[in-house]
Amino acid sequence: MIPRKLASELHYRLSQAVPAVVLLGPRQVGKTTLARQIAASWPQGAVYLDLELPSDRRRLDDAEAYLRAQAPRLVVIDEIHRAPELFAVLRGLIDERRAAGQRFGHFLLLGSAALDLMRQSRETLAGRVAYLDMAPVGADEAADASLPIDQLWQRGGFPDSLLAADDALSFSWRQDFIRSYLERDVPMFAPRMPAETLGRLWTMLAHQQGGLLNQAQLAGSLGVSAPTVARYVDLLSDLHLVRRLMPWSANVGKRLVKSPKVYVRDSGLVHALLGLSTLDDVLGHPVAGSSYEGMVIETLIRQLPAGDRAWFYRTHEGAEIDLLVERGGRPVMAIEVKRSTAPSPDRGFGLACDDLGVAQRWVVYPGSETFPLRQGAQATGLLDLIARITDRA
Template sequence: MFERIAQNTLTSHLSWSPAVAILGPRQVGKTTLARALLETHPGAIYLDLESPQDRARLGEGPLFLKANADRLVILDEVQNAPELFSVLRGEIDRSRRPGRFVLLGSASFELLRQSQSLAGRLSLIDMFPLLVHEVGSDLATVQELWVRGGFPPSFTAVDAQASWAWREAFMRHLLNTDLPALGLRVDAESLRRFWRMLAHVHGQLFNASAIANSLDVSAPTVTRWLDHMVGALLVRKLEPFHVNLGKRLVKAPKIYVRDSGLLHSLLGVTSVTDLQGHPMTGASWEGFVIDQIAAHLPAGASLSFYRTAVGAELDVVVESGPRKIGFEIKFSIAPKVTKGFWQSLQDVQPDKTYIVAPVQQRWPFAEGVEVISVGDIAGVLAG
């Protein structure tokens, strides 16, 4: 239905890498993307490692993989079979043929930990929920994507009520099944309370002690829970930009629920009407835009934010080689900036700065600063 950006990336990586891993949360479209390879690669094999039948078909691994050495093998939810990674390494070393394996995983920390034995043999692709660049950049579509989020079943639901119901069921499954299976053995109600608290501090500096006091647990426990949420690709931890300026810079990361639709479910926001005047509207828009920026980062680029103790702040700093790009995010069709914004530009000295707002056309704001729409992000990062 949608032409995913990851499709071209996957095709490119298969042309030179023996194994490609696609990382993304459940229901983001990884399986749909991989199954499309069955049509373009005759003889390709797809195995879901959560399926007992497919696990039995795979057997212990070596014999099956050797018997299919000339075929593309797609292994879904591969973090559930850690014993396979040493087998994959042996198969790859026997024949460095590109496009040998595609591995799908919905838990980045598990897959990356297990795949250390494949260092130098495995390329990684991050797959995001649906993006503006994939669904359309007109204001109505952007608004719908922002409210419902980018998980395809939520975005394409027949109405707002069906979208809400899908997200609620999805979160229940995550809390009751997926997160415990990944090692976060905490009762679902406590995890939901924690996730809801993260939603209410979305876009703010992470304070483990404050959340721990509210939950009556220790700060290290809260930090461990957060690490699992980050590893399960449900929460983004945005680290501060550090530069030797002799200034007092904040050291704590900022926290974002990675999908705006899930954020709105946790906040009880069911429609765009609910968002109007909601105290979290600006923070929600900020997280939505940051997801778009993260999805279009050039290879090797880093993402951070800048803030000093005296109020200089820039929402996003992208470092790509010698180039620095700044982004300020405003939910206003006539955005205004503060003195702290101008101070941050003096400190960081980005090559170009953009103010991302819900506008239809871009325009120059000041020398070196331009107002752009969320649909323009891919282009300015590519340039």
């Protein structure tokens, strides 16, 4: 088992900050494992309910009475999106516990669909709930577990895939994961959305990893309308499977690209969607560079301190920054990603940094040394840049 860094933040939120926490993330990312760890060590004791189990759902036939009887224990409810009617019950119970002197640690709610859960919970639990996103294993967590970054890149960060006994088992797990989402989750969250078409779109996005979102082009390939493609991408984003990285849009006197870039968030899923089962397969495929870029960007975005925002920057004249970090309304860090042991920043990277007046210019590459490059940039390894970002937080 890989220790997850989110554990300390989750424990703090429940024990010191709020009555309830909604833990969001894709299936099989480790939410249940983390929740069970928290529950096992909770001072007042805990009860765990999985709403996919008929037996646990029957325990909630009279949800108000059952949940009231659990006080002061922590109640963990997995797959909460299957019973949205519970949110109204939880509001009253939280207020009751507060009145009895229990301010924190009432409920831990787990779910996969961010937008639905956040909308439902905000309507009834305003001021009573915090939200935490749980992503697949990151590069820093893999390094702490003595796992090579290339293994993380190839297999992705879902624990069962990352820790599989061999590449074949890892690849099979990811294929089953993709099939399960298309056959089970899509009909549940979007019953009118054809799973086969969504699967084709998911594969197209993997082929175009890190490319600009061109809804008209994708719509033409799929034989659907551009608004339909937008809804499909919305769903994949809501399920934490795809990230839309928005373009920096401040007035800098340049003609800026306005379309978002789209990444399949887990590199292992990129490779499974493209049928790449080994590291040699990945290295020999045109997607290698953009797949590595996606892994680095996804990892770094997760490390940013609260209040920092992530963008990309591109002008029609060719100036470009893969990842632009904004703090306090101004850009403070520019990052380019190169899957090369001898990295060199593109001329457009220097022009973009000059446009925005960014002093911190980093080029992330697969090595571990830090050394100066042209255009005021420095080459650095991913783990080193993570350390710099977290030290600054």
